[in-house]
Amino acid sequence: FGVMYLAGFSINNLTLMALTIATGFVVDDAIVMLENIARYIEEGETPMAAALKGARQIGFTLISLTLSLIAVLIPLLFMADVVGRLFREFAITLAVAILISLVVSLTLTPMMCARLLKREPEEAEQSRFYKASGAWIDWLINGYARLLQWVLRHQPLTLLVAIATLGLTVVLYLVVPKGFFPVQDTGVIQGISEAPQSISFAAMSQRQQELAKIILADPSVQSLSSYIGVDGDNATLNSGRLLINLKPHAERDLSATQVITRLQPQVDKLVGIRLFMQPVQDLTIEDRVSRTQYQFSMSSPDAELLALWSGKLVQALSQLPELTDVASDLQDKGLQVYLVIDRDAASRLGVSVSTITDALYDAFGQRQISTIYTQASQYRVVLQAQSGETLGPEALNQIHVKTTDGGQVRLSSLARVEQRQAQLAIAHIGQFPAVMMSFNLAPGVALGKGVELINQTQKDIGMPVGVQTQFQGAAQAFEASLSSTLLLILAAVVTMYIVLGVLYESYIHPITILSTLPSAAVGALLALLLSGNDLGMIAIIGIILLIGIVKKNAIMMIDFALDAERNQGLDPQTAIYQAALLRFRPILMTTLAALFGAVPLMLASGSGAELRQPLGLVMVGGLLVSQVLTLFTTPVIYLYFDRLGRRWRKEPQRLEPVEP
Structure with missing residues (x-):
């Protein structure tokens, strides 16, 4: 709120959407840090030693997660026209909240873990909930391990699934109806x-x-x-x-x-x-x-x-x-009365055009002929014909005009009345007549x-x-945004690739991380299609946010796999297998946190809730599908790109089967 105040932002629909989404994001870094420290405590380390070791090991991962997510928001700041000005507040509010959460996770969270966490209790001291939750997590990890072993033994099939996901993304993008802003019910x-x-x-x-x-x-x-x-x-x-x-x-x-x-x-x-x-x-x-x-x-x-x-x-x-x-x-059917003067008759009777004009103005123009002054005010005297005589064009026949010899003649004796159609108003665009x-x-x-x-x-x-x-x-x-939507998404992907490339000092690993994006897009587009919503600007913003969210699964896996290869000398397949199992729990926790942060938007009701629902739908659908697919496709894609990189560098292949 402090940055919003300094930037001159107000609490509105867009900033509130950013803050609602931020509730699921700001805890991600803390969850990853806390889980890593807790893992070392479970292995027998003291809370202080676990905090130091866990923070040192996971710090780079947190920086990668946060900076790549903020990088996705950068293209929103440079969107043109009115749409860009609208979403600038959304992007800045969310980016600042995420950046602050990174600082807190790298400083306050390890300190609190060292002071507040305790050693794992003995089995006799464990509560029923502790035992039940631990058994449930172990069951999930064991089930995931068995499925991952099968996937690693059938890598070509898994790669085909990843490619099919990319193709399905293109098909769904063409099928889903395109819109702009959803219609709200504001009452x-x-x-x-x-x-x-x-x-x-x-x-x-x-x-x-x-x-x-x-x-x-x-x-x-x-x-x-x-x-x-x-x-x-x-x-x-x-x-x-x-x-x-x-x-x-x-x-x-x-x-x-x-x-x-x-x-x-x-x-x-x-x-x-x-x-x-x-x-x-x-x-x-x-x-x-x-x-x-x-x-x-x-x-x-x-x-x-x-x-x-x-x-x-x-x-x-x-x-x-x-x-x-x-x-x-177009208002060209208005009625207009024309008075066509018989100039020969008028000349013969000695009636000038100005005399006729004055007579018409006296009857219909409310001519001011005098002013009455009092001690307190003044009153204008206006000449006006009796109301019963000015109800229609036929009233012109009752008007008399003065001739040069002082006589009176009917206006109808020297002029006739014609009714024509005329425009009531003329609109212009670029100085040319226009119709809206x-x-x-x-x-x-x-x-x-x-x-x-x-x-x-x-x-x-x-x-x-x-x-x-x-x-x-x-x-x-809408027409302008439709042409720039794909460019906006492409800009977000390219920006994130550049940031990840700088962080990892590699051309290959960022591609592995970005391979998680099609699965999120499939889930998001399916959610829109099944719910009957169109792909509008709010949904596009949700997809851009998904680009920054779903890559965290791959980042956590790849970070630990690279660390295992460098420091433990493991081959790539064993390293990515162990990293996937080791990071399964924080991946599950962070995904659920982001998911629950988006659920209130998806289920929102009340005045104007329709504006926020597409954002929640996109995020929930994308997170659910990407969570299931990336846990299996990321290890396989990592191995394929590792072989490609070694072949490019002409290094020997190091592959060992994963033991069941």
Whole structure:
């Protein structure tokens, strides 16, 4: 929290997600240190000697674990656009928490172990729980040893499993739907109403109230606020706003999206008004109030061409079942009155154009003709025709104008009234006329599918090159993130490879460590696929974190295997076998710690929980699958790369069978 304060961060959804995930990470280093010291105490060392020896042996491993995990977060700091700015707080908060945990694990944890841990009690002094837990761990280790021996005797088969895992990762990545941010249920729904462009204020008010009555009758709705009129949000008179407050989650059975689905058929029955609804989101990158969640813009120097093709595209997209609430903000059906003057008649009667203009302004323009002053205030006197005479275009026939000889003639005798259609508002993008289209996705349809359908529909209808199209808001950010997602993951892998290469002074061992990543990706993508979630930005962040987590299994195995080869003279197969058994307990403990840290995110409920659930799903699925596979594939890949390295260096092979 101190670093967050100094950096100017707030406690928000992203920093809270980082702190929640950190609860499973910050104990990892301490677990590894504590387990190694406890192992020496179990072998008969005094707590002080065990602390010194265990800390000295495991220190480099902890540094490798932590630095490689922080290296994975570095690409998040350099993400561009709005998404990068959003996740910068997440990455920095998590990295600082992990770094502090490393310092504590290398200093405070060994000291506390030396002072607080005791020698292993005699068998007669051991409690039932101590005996039961010890027997259970021994049973797991013995079972793992038997399976590992079988795996080492069938190394080609295990290698094929590892390669198949990599292939399955590619297949799942192509199959899993792509999205952006999950839709949250914050308990608030935003509604934008739209009526015919020629509607009056009174008629709009009546229809808006009818909408409010239908919405308030829903059992999940608690209250709402409604307003119409031209202001900062409403550019035209025929649109309105509603903010619908739902009851607390405990008092309703439906989510905000389901409430919208239930309300939509009821409000659609109203004639002369249409309502667009969407849940209000905690995390959004939109810079404007829109009818729907996603927008698509069209612009062209030719306004008529733009109007023609925007209508064609709206009509084509409205027929797609994957898209809902398709509409455009083109407002070119407003009613406008033109007064066409018969100049010959006006000249014959001695009526000038300025005289006609003054008469119209006197009747409709609220001309100020005087001011009444009092001791306390002043009042403006405004000229205005009687309200009953200005209700429609026919009121123009009741206006009289003065002629040059002082007489009065009806305006209708020298001018006629024409009604035409005109645009109520004109939007621009890059100084060109533009139309903003809006759309929602049908339930179960990912944003990636919607973007693909819109692009394909443009090609099908033959959109001319004179009309420029582009996604806006969340859809635009999704397109940008989709192209950079693989680059982001690749950058995380390359960064971690460089850090591990520097730490191990080897080109081969980092590849062995990185071989654990496909198994985590398979578990993460399977979890998303089975739960019906799409691969959005939150899930991508979870996969990047998995890259930093799952490699710890390989790091702990390889560190101890290399130490056994150098200091004990063991051959690679025996060394990796012993290292795998020796590190099985801390691997199990650290994986469970990270797993339990992610479970609250996966099972989260309440307002906005949908934003955090993909992160928990990805981490739980990835940790479960990687824990099972890497315990067996890592030793085999280590041996294959060891042989490759020796062959490259032209050293003799040193292989000995593992004794059963």
